[in-house]
Amino acid sequence: MLVMNLYKWIWILAISGGLIIVGCITQKKTQPANSVTGETPKEINLALSISQRKLFVLRGQDTLRSYAVAVGQKKYPTPVGNFKVHRIDWNPEWNPPPESDWTKDKTYEPPGDPENPMGRVRIVYKMPYTIHGTKEVKSLGKALSHGSVRMANEDVIDLAKFLMAESGTAKTDEWYQGVLANPKKMVSVKLNKQIPLTNTK
DSSP states (O other): OHHHHHHHHHHHHHHHHHHHHHHHHHHHHHSOSSOTTTOOOOOEEEEEETTTTEEEEEETTEEEEEEEOBEEOSSSOOOOEEEEEEEEEESOOBOOOSSOGGGTTOOOBOTTOTTOTTOSEEEEEETTEEEEEESOGGGTTSEEESSSEEEEHHHHHHHHHHHHHHTTOOOOHHHHHHHHTOTTSOEEEEEEEEEEEEEEO
């Protein structure tokens, strides 16, 4: 009788242990595939609203930053469509776009020249159309450019640093300080990963 009761308890314990194991396995399988720690970060993208005169920095659908900008005049509109930011020029030079009536009396302007309209940074997506700095901050929020997007110099510097970090092309603080301290020397950086840009009306 004692032996039978012993076998009975061993059998009950074995079944109970099996149920616990099965329960653990089932629970593990039903956990979300994308947990907080395992979720892949969403990609950065830029969105320009020409009508709002605003440039938005998005991660997925979430807006991280927004900047007031100037956009193209009716005669010289900012292009609409999908583009890729692929290069950032620090202390950019300026070559007047060819075959344009407004550049007939314009000449090449080197980096740092007071007549250079590019500001401290030029974010390139489709030359000659770019996102660049400007001293003409009163133009922000208006349609006054010749097709490119103007930003305040401090904003375009901030955005350029952010895009370089997000594209895997980050530099040290000392590097940025050195580049900005020498405004007459242009430094071009090709991004390791291109950043999507969508221009909409």
